[in-house]
Amino acid sequence: MHGDRGERFELHRWLYRTMFTIRTVEERLARSFMAGLIHGACHTYVGEEAVATGVCAGLTDDDAVFSTHRGHGHALAKGVSPAALIAELYGRETGISHGRGGSMHLFAPEIGLMGTSGIVGPCILQAAGAGYSAKLLENGSIGVAFFGDGAVGNGAFHEGLNLAAIYDLPVLFVCENNLYATEVPFSYASRNPDVASRASGYGIAGIGVDGNDVLAVHEAATGAIRRARAGEGPTLIEARTYRTRPHAEGMSPTGVYRTEEEVAEWREKDPISRFRSRILSEGTVPESDLDRIESDVRAEVDEAEREAAAAPWPDGGTAPSHVYRETT
Amino acid sequence: MTERTFTEAAREALSDAMDADPTIFVVGEGAGERGGNFETTAGLYEKHGPVRLCDTPICERGFIGMCTGAAMTGTRPVVDFMFTDFILDGLGELINQTSKMQYMSNGRLKMPMVLRGCIGIGHSAATHHSGSYYPLFVHIPGFRVALPSNPADAKGLFATALRSEDPVFFMEHRHLLNLKGPVPEGEHRVPFGQAAVAREGTDATVVALTVMVHHALQIAEELSGEGVSLEIIDPRTVAPLDTETILESVRKTGRLLIVDETFMPCGIGAEISAHVTEHGFDELDAPIMRLNGAHVPTPYSPSLEQAVVPDRASIEQAVRELLAE
Ligand SMILES: Cc1ncc(C[n+]2csc(CCOP(=O)(O)OP(=O)(O)O)c2C)c(N)n1
Numbered sequence: 001m002h003g004d005r006g007e008r009f010e011l012h013r014w015l016y017r018t019m020f021t022i023r024t025v026e027e028r029l030a031r032s033f034m035a036g037l038i039h040g041a042c043h044t045y046v047g048e049e050a051v052a053t054g055v056c057a058g059l060t061d062d063d064a065v066f067s068t069h070r071g072h073g074h075a076l077a078k079g080v081s082p083a084a085l086i087a088e089l090y091g092r093e094t095g096i097s098h099g100r101g102g103s104m105h106l107f108a109p110e111i112g113l114m115g116t117s118g119i120v121g122p123c124i125l126q127a128a129g130a131g132y133s134a135k136l137l138e139n140g141s142i143g144v145a146f147f148g149d150g151a152v153g154n155g156a157f158h159e160g161l162n163l164a165a166i167y168d169l170p171v172l173f174v175c176e177n178n179l180y181a182t183e184v185p186f187s188y189a190s191r192n193p194d195v196a197s198r199a200s201g202y203g204i205a206g207i208g209v210d211g212n213d214v215l216a217v218h219e220a221a222t223g224a225i226r227r228a229r230a231g232e233g234p235t236l237i238e239a240r241t242y243r244t245r246p247h248a249e250g251m252s253p254t255g256v257y258r259t260e261e262e263v264a265e266w267r268e269k270d271p272i273s274r275f276r277s278r279i280l281s282e283g284t285v286p287e288s289d290l291d292r293i294e295s296d297v298r299a300e301v302d303e304a305e306r307e308a309a310a311a312p313w314p315d316g317g318t319a320p321s322h323v324y325r326e327t328t
Numbered sequence: 329m330t331e332r333t334f335t336e337a338a339r340e341a342l343s344d345a346m347d348a349d350p351t352i353f354v355v356g357e358g359a360g361e362r363g364g365n366f367e368t369t370a371g372l373y374e375k376h377g378p379v380r381l382c383d384t385p386i387c388e389r390g391f392i393g394m395c396t397g398a399a400m401t402g403t404r405p406v407v408d409f410m411f412t413d414f415i416l417d418g419l420g421e422l423i424n425q426t427s428k429m430q431y432m433s434n435g436r437l438k439m440p441m442v443l444r445g446c447i448g449i450g451h452s453a454a455t456h457h458s459g460s461y462y463p464l465f466v467h468i469p470g471f472r473v474a475l476p477s478n479p480a481d482a483k484g485l486f487a488t489a490l491r492s493e494d495p496v497f498f499m500e501h502r503h504l505l506n507l508k509g510p511v512p513e514g515e516h517r518v519p520f521g522q523a524a525v526a527r528e529g530t531d532a533t534v535v536a537l538t539v540m541v542h543h544a545l546q547i548a549e550e551l552s553g554e555g556v557s558l559e560i561i562d563p564r565t566v567a568p569l570d571t572e573t574i575l576e577s578v579r580k581t582g583r584l585l586i587v588d589e590t591f592m593p594c595g596i597g598a599e600i601s602a603h604v605t606e607h608g609f610d611e612l613d614a615p616i617m618r619l620n621g622a623h624v625p626t627p628y629s630p631s632l633e634q635a636v637v638p639d640r641a642s643i644e645q646a647v648r649e650l651l652a653e
Pocket of ligand 1: 181182
């Protein structure tokens with residue numbers, strides 16, 4: 001009983017801290033975008049924090065995560081520091097990809113972040129590839145793909161799920177169904193609104209979950225991860241969630257495609273404040289701890305931002321390096 | 329003539345063509361009610377509705393294949409691909425199917441399909457949103473490739489593309505989308521395979537593509553103060569490529585520089601250079617020079633990005649080297 005309590009205390013603290021870190025970094029980046037400090041596109045994860053957090057809580061550094069254009073949350077939940085992330089978006093030498101990648105090309109393979117991507121779809125196939133490696137190497141690790149509802153209509157979804165299914169690969173396919181792809185409603189792009197139900201078409205497990213409930217996501221992911229590690233094959237998880245900010249910074253948060261009322265409704269289901277209430281009602285973590293987490297994270301992100309803004313630019317002369325690994 | 333942006337001029341051509349030809353339809357992510365990610369179809373949905381202005385899921389291979397089938401069966405699809413990087417998912421469809429359907433059917437099928445969208449480095453968009461890749465399409469028999477550098481040509485080349493019986497890539501450099509310039513009113517078509525002499529000169533020929541035309545023109549203007557006279561040629565289409573206009577210019581100047589943002593190996597510069605060497609060797613007073621973007625995926629950070637793309641300084645330096653030969 002005591003041990004269980006201690007575990008829950010640690011888990012809830014980690015989940016809270018991770019979600020709050022993602023939110024704080026994203027809101028900071030949104031302001032930095034307006035200030036002209038971010039050079040390319042910036043897709044934030046505000047409102048969807050529970051998905052990356054709930055899934056990554058069950059992963060180790062050896063598990064390989066493949067992400068999307070909306071990948072800051074996945075990177076942070078996998079263990080990339082706010083400092084390395086912000087510096088990358090600022091285009092600086094101290095960034096996680098030394099300024100080569102920016103928002104959509106975040107790589108930290110040392111801790112299993114195998115990349116965010118500017119192209120919709122490939123993460124699904126590559127996660128199957130990580131599953132294949134794990135199967136061959138028998139190392140117990142798994143592959144995880146995060147992708148949006150927009151990727152469900154892409155051929156990569158069909159091919160990736162089928163490949164993972166027929167080879168019983170240890171893979172989690174995590175669809176973050178936030179109802180829109182850019183500004184195209186999922187209800188327009190698909191006749192079947194239920195992503196999880198597609199799993200049966202491939203003969204694999206499928207779970208639909210409230211993506212704004214971090215414990216529900218965590219529970220679904222934990223089961224799927226256990227099955228994957230036990231050689232029982234892939235799982236498709238549909239996390240139903242919502243982004244409350246625009247598709248990309250600089251765009252409008254509402255428009256032809258959705259109303260302000262709808263956004264306001266989803267703000268009410270904010271995953272962070274919901275989790276906070278739950279923690280407090282269950283008493284797993286004292287409120288003072290949560291407040292402390294918040295002030296620590298704010299301080300860390302402020303410092304990270306200051307460091308990024310002061311960091312040097314990469315030397316243009318290094319642009320051609322790393323095209324090849326071997327010199328000939 | 330009226331002042332129009334590049335995007336407005338192309339949209340005018342599309343709008344006119346859609347009025348005249350009810351078999352034209354446009355597909356793309358956001359091409360419908362939202363009017364295109366770069367306002368390529370703004371206002372057309374209201375006029376023509378959802379069947380002719382069709383929003384798609386994110387399935388480039390899917391809609392390229394679908395449009396290929398549509399073009400074979402009596403309609404005229406326009407694929408609005410946003411960034412050229414995205415259609416790489418459909419390369420198998422394009423190269424194995426779209427480009428050679430006419431040939432395989434011994435000329436009984438036609439393939440009136442237009443693929444249009446953005447190319448180009450320069451917005452810290454990084455390597456999945458900065459590609460141009462047109463040399464790839466030039467390499468494949470069956471494709472036409474148009475590279476407008478100004479609003480008038482955007483209108484005129486797009487108008488021609490929309491009436492072509494062959495598959496055409498109409499590629500719009502992101503730097504040029506908001507560029508303003510005079511555009512002929514009403515019907516205006518620029519034929520494929522006819523280069524424009526963007527500036528006449530006698531000392532050296534610079535062939536430049538898309539946004540590089542503008543850099544080259546500025547350098548020509550600056551160097552004219554030193555008594556240097558550059559001739560600037562804008563091929564406008566690279567498949568077909570107007571080699572005659574280039575040769576004619578080289579006969580006059582004896583010196584040739586080709587400036588292209590895309591990669592050097594097996595590129596447009598290599599093609600032009602080989603052609604001029606084969607057919608105009610005796611006219612040359614100096615080795616042909618090429619200036620290209622670095623042969624690397626496009627990096628994100630401004631300091632790295634600047635280092636991989638030709639700019640005015642590197643063009644000027646190349647011109648000086650060429651003249652010193
Ligand atoms: C192959 C490809 N086509 C188009 C795009 C342009 N694009 C970027 S994000 C996006 C929408 C993605 O929607 P979704 O997968 O649902 O993820 P969300 O943005 O909602 O997180 C589109 C169409 C792209 N990046 N890659």
